Amino acid sequence: MNYTRKQIIAGNWKMYKNQAEAKAFLLKFLPQLHGDRVLWLDEQQRDRVPDIVLCAPFTKLQFLSETLVLSPQNLVLGAQNIHWADEGPFTGEISGQMLNEYNVRYVIVGHSERRLNFCDTDETVCKRLQAAQSHNITPILCVGETKLQREAGLAEEVLTSQLTNSLKGIDLGNLVVAYEPIWAIGTGDTCDAREANRILKHIRTVLQSDRITLLYGGSVKPDNIDELMEQPEIDGVLVGGASLDPDSFARIVNFHLPRP
Ligand code: PGA
Numbered sequence: 001m002n003y004t005r006k007q008i009i010a011g012n013w014k015m016y017k018n019q020a021e022a023k024a025f026l027l028k029f030l031p032q033l034h035g036d037r038v039l040w041l042d043e044q045q046r047d048r049v050p051d052i053v054l055c056a057p058f059t060k061l062q063f064l065s066e067t068l069v070l071s072p073q074n075l076v077l078g079a080q081n082i083h084w085a086d087e088g089p090f091t092g093e094i095s096g097q098m099l100n101e102y103n104v105r106y107v108i109v110g111h112s113e114r115r116l117n118f119c120d121t122d123e124t125v126c127k128r129l130q131a132a133q134s135h136n137i138t139p140i141l142c143v144g145e146t147k148l149q150r151e152a153g154l155a156e157e158v159l160t161s162q163l164t165n166s167l168k169g170i171d172l173g174n175l176v177v178a179y180e181p182i183w184a185i186g187t188g189d190t191c192d193a194r195e196a197n198r199i200l201k202h203i204r205t206v207l208q209s210d211r212i213t214l215l216y217g218g219s220v221k222p223d224n225i226d227e228l229m230e231q232p233e234i235d236g237v238l239v240g241g242a243s244l245d246p247d248s249f250a251r252i253v254n255f256h257l258p259r260p
Pocket of ligand 1: 186217
């Protein structure tokens with residue numbers, strides 16, 4: 001298997017932002033990126049620059065794909081769902097072929113909001129992962145436990161079962177896994193950085209790979225990004241609420257730069 005860990009800072013816009021709001025976001029966000037230097041790097045050096053991913057609603061994919069062509073090369077487009085068929089009578093779904101039209105590079109799969117509200121299971125998650133990989137889109141597989149499961153001491157067991165069931169037949173070479181404890185999503189209750197690190201270590205053990213890219217997600221903000229990114233197992237983050245504000249998200253993607 002020929003793959004290595006990559007830093008990824010991904011924003012999940014969920015079902016937010018109309019056209020005017022997306023434009024206003026970019027107007028404030030893009031000037032805060034320092035990615036213009038990326039243009040001068042060779043391919044190997046570019047691999048070491050973090051990928052900044054905007055996982056946008058479907059209605060924003062065309063606009064963003066046209067706009068991001070002109071922006072720094074490490075700012076790329078992500079989607080929030082993918083169906084396993086290329087086309088068919090699947091009202092409300094979207095296919096890999098359709099995402100390919102907009103140069104979508106990443107797709108979130110198995111987010112707890114989809115598992116809880118839209119009946120995604122480990123089986124459908126597995127099919128979506130396969131579809132993404134077959135269209136050369138890197139899936140970001142989300143796994144995480146509820147508060148009750150954590151309190152019952154079942155966190156590792158739940159994660160192990162989600163990973164083993166959804167990764168049957170999946171190529172670990174084109175996959176990112178995000179640990180997103182459900183109790184930390186949208187609650188402001190971030191998982192302690194060292195605990196997130198410990199859980200990611202567990203995920204590496206289950207996957208039997210120390211080269212897979214692992215993210216943490218759940219109430220990531222400008223004031224906890226530094227501590228999270230200092231952890232040796234955390235390669236990046238998946239950011240919900242704080243990715244909607246251009247200044248917050250810019251501070252998060254620029255975590256490696258000195259604070260103003
Ligand atoms: P949050 O969302 O950052 O608002 O907690 C994270 C996510 O749902 O991916």
